[in-house]
Amino acid sequence: MDDKLTQFGQDVWWLVLAKVLLVFVFLVLMTLFAIWYERRVVARMQVRPGPNRVGPAGLLQSLADGLKLAFKEDIMPKMADKAVFFIAPVISTTCAFTAFAVIPFGPTVSVFGEKTPIQLTDVPVAVLLVLACSSMGIYGIVLGGWASGSTYPLLGGLRSSAQMISYEVAMGLSIVAVFMTAGTMSTSQIVDAQKDTQTLTLGGFDLTVPGWYAFLLIPSFLIYAIAAVGETNRAPFDLPEAESELVGGFHTEYSSLKFALFFLAEYINMVTVSGLATTLFLGGWRAPWPISLWDGANQGWWPLLWFTIKVLLLLFVFVWLRGTLPRLRYDQFMRFGWKVLIPLSLLWILTLAGIRVVQGSDLTVQARLAVVGGPILVALAIWMFWPDKRKAIEDPGVHGVDAAGRIGGTEGFPVPPLNLEVPVSPRAQRVLGERETVSTSKES
Amino acid sequence: MSLSPYIPIVGLFALGAGFALFSVAIAPFVGPRRYNRAKLDAYECGIEPTPQPIGGGRFPVKFYLTAMLFIVFDIEIIFLYPWAVSFEALGVFGFVEMVLFIITVFVAYAYVWRRGGLDWD
Numbered sequence: 335m336d337d338k339l340t341q342f343g344q345d346v347w348w349l350v351l352a353k354v355l356l357v358f359v360f361l362v363l364m365t366l367f368a369i370w371y372e373r374r375v376v377a378r379m380q381v382r383p384g385p386n387r388v389g390p391a392g393l394l395q396s397l398a399d400g401l402k403l404a405f406k407e408d409i410m411p412k413m414a415d416k417a418v419f420f421i422a423p424v425i426s427t428t429c430a431f432t433a434f435a436v437i438p439f440g441p442t443v444s445v446f447g448e449k450t451p452i453q454l455t456d457v458p459v460a461v462l463l464v465l466a467c468s469s470m471g472i473y474g475i476v477l478g479g480w481a482s483g484s485t486y487p488l489l490g491g492l493r494s495s496a497q498m499i500s501y502e503v504a505m506g507l508s509i510v511a512v513f514m515t516a517g518t519m520s521t522s523q524i525v526d527a528q529k530d531t532q533t534l535t536l537g538g539f540d541l542t543v544p545g546w547y548a549f550l551l552i553p554s555f556l557i558y559a560i561a562a563v564g565e566t567n568r569a570p571f572d573l574p575e576a577e578s579e580l581v582g583g584f585h586t587e588y589s590s591l592k593f594a595l596f597f598l599a600e601y602i603n604m605v606t607v608s609g610l611a612t613t614l615f616l617g618g619w620r621a622p623w624p625i626s627l628w629d630g631a632n633q634g635w636w637p638l639l640w641f642t643i644k645v646l647l648l649l650f651v652f653v654w655l656r657g658t659l660p661r662l663r664y665d666q667f668m669r670f671g672w673k674v675l676i677p678l679s680l681l682w683i684l685t686l687a688g689i690r691v692v693q694g695s696d697l698t699v700q701a702r703l704a705v706v707g708g709p710i711l712v713a714l715a716i717w718m719f720w721p722d723k724r725k726a727i728e729d730p731g732v733h734g735v736d737a738a739g740r741i742g743g744t745e746g747f748p749v750p751p752l753n754l755e756v757p758v759s760p761r762a763q764r765v766l767g768e769r770e771t772v773s774t775s776k777e778s
Numbered sequence: 779m780s781l782s783p784y785i786p787i788v789g790l791f792a793l794g795a796g797f798a799l800f801s802v803a804i805a806p807f808v809g810p811r812r813y814n815r816a817k818l819d820a821y822e823c824g825i826e827p828t829p830q831p832i833g834g835g836r837f838p839v840k841f842y843l844t845a846m847l848f849i850v851f852d853i854e855i856i857f858l859y860p861w862a863v864s865f866e867a868l869g870v871f872g873f874v875e876m877v878l879f880i881i882t883v884f885v886a887y888a889y890v891w892r893r894g895g896l897d898w899d
Contacts, residue, residue, distance in 0.1 A: 339783065342783045343782035343783035343784075343785070344782075345786075350785065350786050350789060351789070353786065354786060354789040354790050354793055355793070357790055358790065358793050358794070358797070404801075404804075404805070404808055404809070405808055405809055405810075406809050406810075407809045407810050407811060407812065408805040408806045408809045409817060409818065410818070411818055411819070411820055412818040412819060412820075413819075413820055413827075420802055423798065423802060424795065424798040424799055424802055427794060427797070427798040428791060428794040428795040428798050430794070431790055431791070431793070431794025431797075432787065432790055432791045432794055434790070435786060435787040435790045435791075436787070454786045454787075454790060455783045455784070455785075455786040455787060456783065457783050457784060457787075462859065463787065482820070483820060484820030484821060484822070484827065485820070485822065485827075486821065486822070488837060489837070492837050492841045493841075495841070495845075496840075496841050496844045496845070499844065499845060499848040500844060500848065502848070502852075503848060503851040503852065503855065506852070506855040507851075507855060507858070510855070510858045510859065510862045511862075513859060513862035513863050513865075514862040514863075514865045517863060517864075517865065517866060518863060519859065519863055581821060581823070586821050587820065587821060590805045590809050591801040591802060591804070591805035591808075592801075592802055592805060594801070595798055595801055595802065664898060665897075665898035668844075668896075668898045669896065669897070669898065672847075672896045673891070673896055676851065676887075677887075680880060680884070683858070683862075683880075684876075684877060684880060687865065687873050687876065688873065690865070691869065691870050691873045708877075712881070716884075716888075
């Protein structure tokens with residue numbers, strides 16, 4: 335199976351160095367561009383111009399911001415755990431960079447007489463490497479939050495890590511279907527597997543669709559897209575940085591270049607999940623349909639352009655989400671991840687596997703029905719007999735109030751009247767009572 | 779030569795780590811240094827910061843539970859990947875085994891759900 339991967343690992347040393355540098359520069363440029371892009375797009379959505387002063391159309395704004403950050407004071411908080419505080423942004427950034435090593439940019443080209451694919455490297459477990467790196471990146475965030483020795487960063491870091499690991503599970507499950515269909519985990523081979531167009535027969539019509547897994551495996555793509563937003567801590571799932579609750583989240587205490595590194599890591603992660611989505615679901619570096627009619631579209635250096643365009647479109651979706659949707663509440667968000675996305679992806683994997691097993695086997699009709707219907711029946715049974723945990727909560731507002739306007743007997747809490755009449759205050763009642771007793775005593 | 783596809787990954791890792799280490803190392807020297815006692819305190823909206831115990835404060839046990847659950851599901855994913863890759867080769871046998879495995883994990887999942895382990899309040 336690995337014979338297709340023999341083109342990797344054969345590069346001469348200067349080519350490897352050049353590629354490493356190229357990926358690094360690509361990521362840094364994409365980050366600088368993505369920050370400008372995001373600010374401009376969000377500004378357009380909010381009917382304002384956005385940054386337009388530094389450089390042509392404000393393109394150099396993020397570079398200027400980065401330089402400015404470098405010349406800001408580097409504050410080490412008094413309560414911080416110095417070594418961990420120092421190393422946390424390094425972990426985040428390094429993992430973010432490393433994850434991009436296996437993303438394919440294009441086909442084999444010739445550079446100074448050397449044939450080489452436009453991809454740093456590929457290994458049989460390439461996608462696993464991306465997931466491993468994004469998991470390791472969480473260490474940077476949780477350690478940074480913990481080491482700050484402050485309340486908000488601690489909570490922000492913990493929230494962030496809980497959120498990222500929860501959505502990492504959903505993300506990991508969503509791409510199982512891709513491996514199943516492609517039969518490999520190497521990124522270049524997954525791109526190859528999406529090369530051919532597929533013909534779907536729907537109600538007598540023959541539809542020619544691209545072999546992109548975004549079309550063939552729609553549930554996987556949707557789950558991946560949602561999980562990717564949660565995984566990168568982006569709006570509407572940017573709870574670790576919920577300003578109204580946690581100030582800045584895990585990086586509240588960070589300043590100067592350390593803060594810049596966290597920022598860089600966040601944007602690289604965005605580019606990485608977009609690049610991975612492009613590779614796994616959107617046909618990778620291959621040109622989309624109208625362009626692919628041109629024979630030269632998938633040769634030479636052109637695929638680099640298609641890849642970048644696809645990534646930028648996905649980044650646009652990230653910005654669009656941010657410009658459109660309000661932030662979720664944390665419990666809703668975690669519930670959605672654990673109780674909806676994970677069971678859904680498991681069910682989808684089983685269904686797909688069942689269909690494929692049946693298609694590929696020479697079983698009898700009964701056996702086919704058993705294989706496909708079995709899991710569905712089990713799922714249905716579980717759903718129907720699922721115990722309803724929700725207890726009927728007693729409404730304390732109306733039922734529990736006694737005549738004295740209190741809940742829970744004479745020692746309980748007083749409640750305001752429900753008919754909106756203002757009651758006589760207890761003090762006024764007491765005063766009135768005293769007057770009456772005084773007057774009666776005089777009379778008698 | 780069999781390990782050589784992994785060498786570029788190490789290269790990118792080294793470059794990324796070098797860049798990040800360089801950045802955090804030069805930051806204190808490039809930036810200004812103006813001492814201010816309040817600046818070194820933990821930020822809490824301008825009020826006196828809550829005293830933190832050395833080694834971090836307390837945090838809800840829910841985060842710990844989530845991490846434990848993550849390990850269970852991560853292991854499930856790790857078992858799913860090789861099966862998915864050699865799906866064609868394993869055929870019906872692999873499928874049935876995987877259904878049994880997923881059901882086994884699902885029992886634990888249902889238990890956690892029932893006990894309120896997935897509720898966040």
